[in-house]
Structure formats: C-alpha cells, structure tokens
Amino acid sequence: MNILLTGINSFIGCNLGRYLADCGHNVYGTVRNLTKVPSQAKWLKKNFIYELGGPPETFMFNDIDVVVHLIHDFRSGKMNVNIQGTQALYHTAKNIGVQYQIFISSYSAQKEAISEYGKTKYALELFFRKEQGIIIRPGLVLGNGGLFRRMVKLVQNFPVLPIPDGGKGRVPIIDIHTLCKSIVMIIASKLHENKEFNLFHNELISLKYLLQQIRHITKRKMIFINLPSGLLLLPLVFFKKIGIKLPISSDNLKGYIVNKDGGCFSNLKEVFCDVPSLNYMIQTAISDITGTTKNKDSDYFYLPPLF
C-alpha cells in the first residue's frame, strides 16, 4: 500500500514509518522543514512540505491508499489551527480518492477534557467519527521520544520531583514497538471495519509506580514528594502564560487529573495477540532512551510491585 504519514518526523511517525516500510509498504510523509528529516530515513519514499494553516496540495495524495494523521501542534492557543488544519488535510485527501484515513487521537480526548490538548483531540474525534474515519487512541507511548522521554530525563536529572496527589492516578501505557506493530495490523486487516481502537496495556498502572520503576531501572537515588495537583497546576499555568516551555506542561497535568480514575478499556488484545508484559514495555523503552542493548527476554529483570 502507499501510506502517507502527516508529521513523519514525530516520535511516533518515524518509528511507524520504519515499521510500515519493513512490512513492504511505500511510506510517504509530510514535514514542516526538509532539513529536519533524518538522512538515514532510507525507508521514506518521498517527503512533502506541509504546515498546518496552509492549503494542502492535492499532489501529496496522488495514489495514496491510507493517510495517518499524526500532526499535532502542541503550542498553546493552537486548537483551531489543529482542528481546521487536520480537517483540511482530511477533505483534500478524501476528494482525491484516498480510501482510508486514520486519526491518531489520545486517551485524553474526552467530553469532560479540561486541557486544550484533550478538547482538540475530542473535537477531531467527533469529526472523524462523522466521516467514518478510523480513530486510534494510544496510551502514554513509552520510547525514546514524547512525554515519556521527558519523564525519564526528569528522573535522571533532578534529585527531588513533585508528584501530583501521591501519583495514585492510573496511566494507560503502550511501548512504541507494540503501538507500531498494532497500527500495522490495523492497516493490514481491519481498516474496513471503521472502528475505534484504544491501544494500551489492559492493566493500568499508577503514575507513582511508573516513576518508581523509572527510578529503579535508571538506578537513581532521587526522591518524590507528594503535592496536591491544584498546587502544582498554578505554576505550570503561569509558565505557559508567559511562554516558558517546561518538560511537563499544564495540559499534561490537566490530562492526568481528568483521566486519573482510568475508566477506559483497551482493545489492544483484539488487534495484537502478542502483547508484552508491563515490565517489558517499561524496560525496553528505558533501554531505547539510555542506549543499553537488551537482546533476550531473560535480560529483562523482574520489577517489584510498588503500588
């Protein structure tokens, strides 16, 4: 198949592109800036320049069978740009005859969302549902990129870290390799069903457990202090207002606050039968970040239950 990934340079985009190419698909991508494309991306057939807000060129979609929408502008105040830009891409692709379009949403996409991110993803889900597109909601994606990488770097670099409300809230997780393999499966076999997929491990772990495991694996001796989420939110909102970008944003915290009861279910096992254990997911992702190679299952050690 000919598959176009918008935002090919993203953490998920470049991993997914490589997996799709390994499975024999022709992979195309969009980038904002050609200089950002990694030179080793031999698997990429062609790149097109596209920035949200501009009119999408129809030639990007010539002979494309599937579009995977990955672009998200995380900057504050970009809700309309994200919604209108993604819708414009969708319509242009549809008008030129692209058969399948997949929207990479998030488990933060909820009617009750209080973060700009969650509200944007929810609005786009409504749009894709109406258009009978395919919606994929990954959990927090573990690997060498995105929010998880920033969390690992915080644990590695700070002696003390605050955790909101004791870190009791549940976090759905999936490692990047399982996510990519699952999306490849969806593209290969399930597209005709017009379904929505929640892709994360069916056991939800607490934020505290995840952070403690990161500390354990990276052999750090730092401490976590409990703070009420409301108290933590104030400085994060302030820094966002004055344009200072922190590793954890007020939107990340708002998403955690709304999702902390973990009421969502996973369909990962319907898509991919060989789901690794939680510990395997966490340890593989940290190995990807720290560059330590692990070759066999036996290289992954038992992590004590910490909840």
Ligand SMILES: NC(=O)c1ccc[n+]([C@@H]2O[C@H](COP(=O)([O-])OP(=O)(O)OC[C@H]3O[C@@H](n4cnc5c(N)ncnc54)[C@H](OP(=O)(O)O)[C@@H]3O)[C@@H](O)[C@H]2O)c1
């Ligand atoms: N990572 C996770 O844990 C996670 C979990 C659930 C869902 N998702 C979703 O999966 C998708 C990819 O996430 P990620 O973590 O891989 O993101 P990422 O690494 O931060 O990449 C974001 C992508 O969006 C592109 N982009 C941003 N603003 C743009 C604009 N104005 N015009 C055109 N392109 C723009 C970026 O292009 P440049 O490379 O040019 O900057 C980049 O390719 C997002 O939709 C995200 O919401 C991620």
